[in-house]
Amino acid sequence: MSKFLNERYRKLESYTPGEQPKDTVLTKLNTNESPYPPGPKVLEAINSREAANLRLYSDPECAGLKETLAKQYGMTKNNIYVSNGSDDILNFAFMAFAGGRTEVLFPEISYGFYQVFADLYNLKYTKVPLKEDFSIDPKDYVCQNKMIVIANPNAPTGKALSLYEIEEIVRTNPENVVLIDEAYVDFGAESAVELVHKYENLLVVQTFSKSRSMAGARLGFAIASEGLIADLEKIKFSTNPYNVNRLTCAAGIAAIEENDYYRENCRKIVETRSYTAEKLVELGFKVVPSKANFLFTKCEKMDGGELYQKLREKGILIRHFDSEKISQYNRITIGTREEMDLLLGAIEEVIG
Structure with missing residues (x-):
């Protein structure tokens, strides 16, 4: 911060966007993007x-x-x-x-x-x-x-x-x-x-x-x-x-x-969301019912920040928030079925 910044903005806490990795090897499930390309x-x-x-x-x-x-x-x-x-x-x-x-x-x-x-x-x-x-x-x-x-x-x-x-x-x-x-x-x-x-x-x-x-x-x-x-x-x-x-x-x-192309993509995402939520519950997660293209979920066996970090080490990005009331939760973007199976497999290894 320079000395020239208006005092009005010096204490402003700016928005922190989800990580945009340069490494394309990572499976990116952290910023709620669509897993499907434009039509x-x-x-x-x-x-x-x-x-x-x-x-x-x-x-x-x-x-x-x-x-x-x-x-x-x-x-x-x-x-x-x-x-x-x-x-x-x-x-x-x-x-x-x-x-x-x-x-x-x-x-x-x-x-x-x-x-x-x-x-x-x-x-x-x-x-x-x-x-x-x-x-x-x-x-x-x-x-x-x-x-x-x-x-x-x-x-x-x-x-x-x-x-x-x-x-x-x-x-x-x-x-x-x-x-x-x-x-x-x-x-x-x-x-x-x-x-x-x-x-x-x-x-x-x-x-x-x-x-x-x-x-x-x-x-x-x-x-x-x-x-x-x-x-x-x-x-x-x-x-x-x-x-x-x-x-x-x-x-x-x-x-x-x-528009029909995108409606079909939404249908597939909703279907994959239900599948992923069911599998996470089977793994002992608490999953908040969602109407979005992501799931908000808590692992009962591991701290939210630790789960985020361990998945990142395996090349999978999800979103973790530091706010006290939700620090045990992570937000997981719904990707393709293949991406979600990769995530679920990594979670089994991490919490196993």
Whole structure:
């Protein structure tokens, strides 16, 4: 840290992303990426002709991508915002919709960026404890008169609220934005997108990083009332109008157009998730029921940090968190069946 850094940011604890190893020999089950490649239309869209056009700026309106998403979700393009990954949207939302007398409310155990953004903008916030089974109690978020941010399914637990519970939270906080982060919704949870037609304060955020196999492309989108989308656009055009590049836009359109391919991948991941959970239970693990593309699990025979380290020594990466309340747990991304069998075999050796 240099002496020139603004004092406001000197105590900021930045987000720690999952390890991205340079050694490709490792079996990577730590950052919830898809084990399957993008579909053929995406690969075709990112062609040499499109690459040659990288000398030109991308469309700051992302009109083609917005129209494609709007058609997919039964919206107009004025209900769609696209950005350089969903983290950018979360960043702008904390910037735009909280501050002053507007505090923020989010789960104590959830996506780590929520607290980082709240601290970054010096916001007042409350972290709400989860229930003993790691589920979110929707009653904690009803009639709060605060900006509310909920990942559904939640991370790193994988547990999800029902659409009815989400609607109660949105309905009872009409004067504040309710942001539902649906990064993992395609793996078994109910999306709140349909509620956008009823509530002007609902902001639904999704990503191409998980179910659409494009984590490296950095593409996220939000669906909301025209007013909220206009607010996000105002922030975007005040910072970086060209925040989605030409190749990513083309890939995003192609991915939506071959949605069946990704649905089938999600089906396979859900099937493998059930298989892996069953095998882990047989090995003596406690497994939290998941609606995401990962499992949150505790080994009853070994410390969570020790299990993480021993698996890493065997070339398998999972995600361990140091937070006291979840330090005995690890989050395991669902890969292919072959990858999960490799993991299970390594676990048997480690705990045997």
